[in-house]
Amino acid sequence: MTRPEMSPYATVMDDGQLTGHPIVFAGQGPYGGDLEVEEPLVTGGKTWADVDRDICMHTEQFPTKRWWIAFAVALTALGVGTFAILTLFYSGMGILGINTPVGWGSFIINFVFWIGIGHAGTLISAVLYLFRQQWRTGINRAAEAMTLFAVACAGIFPIIHLGRPWFAYWLVPYPNARGPLWVNFNSPLAWDIFAISTYGLVSLTFWYVGLLPDLATVRDRATHPWRRKIYNALSFGWTGSHRAWRHYESAYMILAAFATPLVFSVHTIVSFDFATSILPGWHTTIFPPYFVIGAIFSGFAMVITLMTFMRGYFGLKNYITTNHMEAMAKILMLTGMLVGFAYSTEFFMAWYSGSEWEGFIFKNRAFGPYGWAYAVMFTCNAIVPQLFWWKKMRRNTWALFVVSILVNVGMWFERFVIVVTSLHRDFLPSSWGMYALTRWDYAILIGSFGLFFTLFLLFVRVLPVIAISEVKGVMDPKVARSAPTDAARAGAARSQEV
Amino acid sequence: MMPTSTKGILGHFCEPDEALAAAAKVRDAGWKHFDFLTPFPIHGMEEAMGQKRSWIPYVTAGLAVCGILFAQGLQNYVMVFDWPMNFGGKPHAAWPAFIPITFEAMVFWAALGTALVAIIAGKRDTVPQPPPMVIQTGATIDRFVLWISATDPKWNPEEATAFLRSIGAQGVRLVDAEGGAHA
Numbered sequence: 001m002t003r004p005e006m007s008p009y010a011t012v013m014d015d016g017q018l019t020g021h022p023i024v025f026a027g028q029g030p031y032g033g034d035l036e037v038e039e040p041l042v043t044g045g046k047t048w049a050d051v052d053r054d055i056c057m058h059t060e061q062f063p064t065k066r067w068w069i070a071f072a073v074a075l076t077a078l079g080v081g082t083f084a085i086l087t088l089f090y091s092g093m094g095i096l097g098i099n100t101p102v103g104w105g106s107f108i109i110n111f112v113f114w115i116g117i118g119h120a121g122t123l124i125s126a127v128l129y130l131f132r133q134q135w136r137t138g139i140n141r142a143a144e145a146m147t148l149f150a151v152a153c154a155g156i157f158p159i160i161h162l163g164r165p166w167f168a169y170w171l172v173p174y175p176n177a178r179g180p181l182w183v184n185f186n187s188p189l190a191w192d193i194f195a196i197s198t199y200g201l202v203s204l205t206f207w208y209v210g211l212l213p214d215l216a217t218v219r220d221r222a223t224h225p226w227r228r229k230i231y232n233a234l235s236f237g238w239t240g241s242h243r244a245w246r247h248y249e250s251a252y253m254i255l256a257a258f259a260t261p262l263v264f265s266v267h268t269i270v271s272f273d274f275a276t277s278i279l280p281g282w283h284t285t286i287f288p289p290y291f292v293i294g295a296i297f298s299g300f301a302m303v304i305t306l307m308t309f310m311r312g313y314f315g316l317k318n319y320i321t322t323n324h325m326e327a328m329a330k331i332l333m334l335t336g337m338l339v340g341f342a343y344s345t346e347f348f349m350a351w352y353s354g355s356e357w358e359g360f361i362f363k364n365r366a367f368g369p370y371g372w373a374y375a376v377m378f379t380c381n382a383i384v385p386q387l388f389w390w391k392k393m394r395r396n397t398w399a400l401f402v403v404s405i406l407v408n409v410g411m412w413f414e415r416f417v418i419v420v421t422s423l424h425r426d427f428l429p430s431s432w433g434m435y436a437l438t439r440w441d442y443a444i445l446i447g448s449f450g451l452f453f454t455l456f457l458l459f460v461r462v463l464p465v466i467a468i469s470e471v472k473g474v475m476d477p478k479v480a481r482s483a484p485t486d487a488a489r490a491g492a493a494r495s496q497e498v
Numbered sequence: 499m500m501p502t503s504t505k506g507i508l509g510h511f512c513e514p515d516e517a518l519a520a521a522a523k524v525r526d527a528g529w530k531h532f533d534f535l536t537p538f539p540i541h542g543m544e545e546a547m548g549q550k551r552s553w554i555p556y557v558t559a560g561l562a563v564c565g566i567l568f569a570q571g572l573q574n575y576v577m578v579f580d581w582p583m584n585f586g587g588k589p590h591a592a593w594p595a596f597i598p599i600t601f602e603a604m605v606f607w608a609a610l611g612t613a614l615v616a617i618i619a620g621k622r623d624t625v626p627q628p629p630p631m632v633i634q635t636g637a638t639i640d641r642f643v644l645w646i647s648a649t650d651p652k653w654n655p656e657e658a659t660a661f662l663r664s665i666g667a668q669g670v671r672l673v674d675a676e677g678g679a680h681a
């Protein structure tokens with residue numbers, strides 16, 4: 001195949017020049033036809049050394065005013081939530097909106113919501129890796145960090161929902177002096193402990209393994225000896241040796257291969273919390289795939305929200321390009337339609353099953369007192385993403401941002417609808433009730449967002465927000481190589497060339 | 499002046515393709531204790547360096563089996579032998595209910611163990627004398643650095659220098675223990 005003399009990638013100097021279509025070289029194809037080349041994943045004619053500078057820069061300078069403002073807001077929200085949780089511990093569960101019959105309230109809603117957010121990170125890092133989607137390199141680091149922080153937020157809710165959270169360690173099966181009294185391994189709630197903790201730790205491992213070469217890059221750029229020492233220890237003294245890369249690549253592939261079924265299993269097990277019960281509206285076999293796809297959907301929405309900020313404020317538009325955003329918009333639309341399909345299937349099955357209880361619950365869901373929540377859910381999740389049939393919309397930052405926020409709202413309401421509408425009208429009309437969040441419920445929800453953004457803002461200060469070594473691997477060497485003139489630059493000050 | 503404590507020699511390349519071609523030449527010339535330090539992994543480098551595939555997958559398989567055995571052992575021990583309880587007349591050894599935790603335990607053992615073993619393997623699987631850490635090789639930035647350790651059976655400073663130049667390496671230099679370089 002004849003390749004154009006000059007790299008086509010050198011010509012795309014700016015994010016605005018990307019079209020989302022291949023670059024065409026007339027008559028340069030293998031048999032005299034046109035040669036079509038994919039647009040570059042990194043624009044701006046960046047060299048490998050530029051990548052280091054552009055990405056590590058944010059960990060090396062004093063935070064900007066905007067960062068401090070964002071951090072102050074996030075920390076305030078976290079403070080509000082912490083105060084509410086301490087009040088909850090002091091006063092007991094009575095300050096919350098949960099009641100009889102709605103014994104599961106905002107905590108379970110928030111738990112499922114945050115676990116769902118986390119799923120996109122693993123999907124991007126593992127599933128897209130196995131499918132060789134090279135655009136993932138621009139966003140996987142931040143998306144994986146998002147996963148970890150979302151799992152941290154999610155993990156808090158079941159614990160504070162226990163009523164006596166100081167006994168949370170009873171959830172762990174270990175030989176103890178209480179009998180020994182073990183957990184019930186037949187219970188999906190016990191499966192959840194294993195699923196969530198495995199998910200959290202494996203995601204952390206996967207993320208950290210991905211970080212190793214980049215931590216070495218930060219180390220090699222460091223000027224302060226302590227900074228050098230800390231990042232050297234964090235990277236386990238990574239040198240870039242190909243004897244190490246050999247094992248590293250093998251391990252990374254294996255981790256991706258394990259994380260892929262893991263991400264599907266986790267939300268499946270979360271859905272078992274509902275599906276193994278015998279309540280109408282919960283007791284359905286569609287729940288596992290429905291939850292998993294909803295999780296990926298909401299997670300991608302959160303990734304789009306975060307990336308919109310990140311590429312703007314950190315000047316990373318050359319690395320997280322409009323093409324990356326468009327790819328995410330496509331996944332958002334696909335998963336949105338799958339979620340809409342699941343909603344419709346549920347309704348169909350409620351009618352087709354002929355079960356009176358199932359039929360009642362679904363009529364009540366859509367047209368009962370919580371019909372407004374169902375409408376919010378259906379509109380935001382199944383209808384709004386249809387906007388992305390238009391390429392213009394997929395490439396419009398504002399459209400992406402607004403849709404991603406609406407999807408997050410919609411997905412929170414999806415969990416609200418699932419949890420509340422199946423509970424609030426019990427089998428006996430004498431046991432019917434209504435559920436509303438109290439100010440403490442809201443405060444703890446706000447607090448979880450505070451925790452999430454506090455952690456994310458700290459992350460962007462201390463670690464490379466883009467997987468440097470992976471981005472370097474997908475760049476065109478003809479553009480990215482060091483210029484011959486500065487060939488001696490990287491040589492140590494202490495050494496001299498032969 | 500001939501250094502008394504020469505650790506090895508290094509030279510660099512600017513593109514992955516050059517590095518790949520060079521690695522094959524080093525391998526064919528019979529050098530054994532050599533390594534390439536690169537900013538990102540290069541496809542085909544294992545073969546070009548004459549190395550076998552990583553043995554990590556076997557470790558993973560072993561760990562995965564350990565995870566399965568651990569989870570099955572724990573659940574059956576607890577639910578059947580140590581504290582059997584009657585849940586709605588269902589069997590004590592309710593194996594379908596044990597599947598989720600078995601799966602999670604398998605992933606947990608395999609993933610964490612693989613990462614740990616890979617990091618340790620990466621640290622241990624080096625040439626006998628890796629380049630001293632004080633050297634800024636640029637291998638984490640944009641250099642594809644070839645390192646030949648002085649422990650190589652073929653080692654001879656003049657020959658090594660000439661050889662590195664002949665395969666097109668830039669910035670060829672001999673390195674001593676303190677990281678200082680010599681002509």
